Amino acid sequence: MTTTHAEQILVLGGTGKTGRRVVRRLREAGVAVRAASRSGEVRFDWSEPDSWAAALEGASAVYLVAPEDPAPVHDFVKRAVDAGVRRFVALSGRGIEHVTGDFGQGMVAAEQAVRGSGVEWTVIQPNNFDQNFDEDLWLEPLRAGRLALPIGDVPEPFVDVEDVAEVAAALLTEDGHAGRVYELSGPRGLTFAEAAETIGRAAGRTIEYVELTPEEYHRELLGQGYPEAAVRMLGALFEVHRGGHLAGVADGVRQVLGREPASFEDYAARTAAAGAWS
Secondary structure, three states, X not given: OOOOOOOXXXXXXXXXXXXXXXXXXXXXXXXXXXXXXXXXXXXXXXXXXXXXXXXXXXEEEEEXXXXXXXXXXXXXXXXXXXXXXXXXXXXXXXXXXXXXXXXOHHHHHHHHHHHOOOOEEEEEEEOOEXXXXXXXXXXXXXXXXXXXXXXXXXXXXXXXXXXXXXXXXXXXXXXXXXXXXEEEOOOXXXXXXXXXXXXXXXXXXXXXXXXXXXXXXXXXXXXXXXXXHHHHHHHHHHHHHHOOOOOOOOOHHHHHHOOOOOOHHHHHHHHHHOOXXX
């Protein structure tokens, strides 16, 4: 990793899925990092602009993980530039331009804000993370032995968050990526049924995949206590998936890191060995 910024890098979402991994990689490379979140070592709250200045102090680059609410994003980026930030790496999502409704509007705002910032920017647009199966939405269903989704047989080349973090760390510290948008995926597409089968095989247990209609999925999530707004956002995400907008393999990991992305099978093997689905 060739460091071009001697000052500090501010990582938003510093305790989150990508952010904590970006922080770890940068620190392993000897880069000064400010890991910011509502509960992290540097306090940062999107809903409290008074917390922004202290987080930005001394930062020359920002890993931008936007909130779901797009309202504060443009103001934050302007304040960051005024405070001396000269490089942004914004986390977005692959296929975000096809999403309808409220889902992903914070990421859309982040892309727009950094593009208009007047300083260096790069956007990363990953597919669904491998780690959604063990750190997030699908962990408990997999532990219960039943994953039920409105997906169909459209494949998705899930991407390992470790690869996303390594790409982000490179973009934050290396030159030559300004004004670029990198789509990040795994090496091949799998259907969600195939992903569940792969996880079950790695964990040594049976996991059933059940195909639901969007309406059935909506009702099931509401019955599990999910808020209506969250259910609508998930429905919008899966609508993009069913449209095939995420199905193709992207080469962003290879473009930035010069190697192929990690496979889903390797992810499943190491995660099962750690006992995630036991």
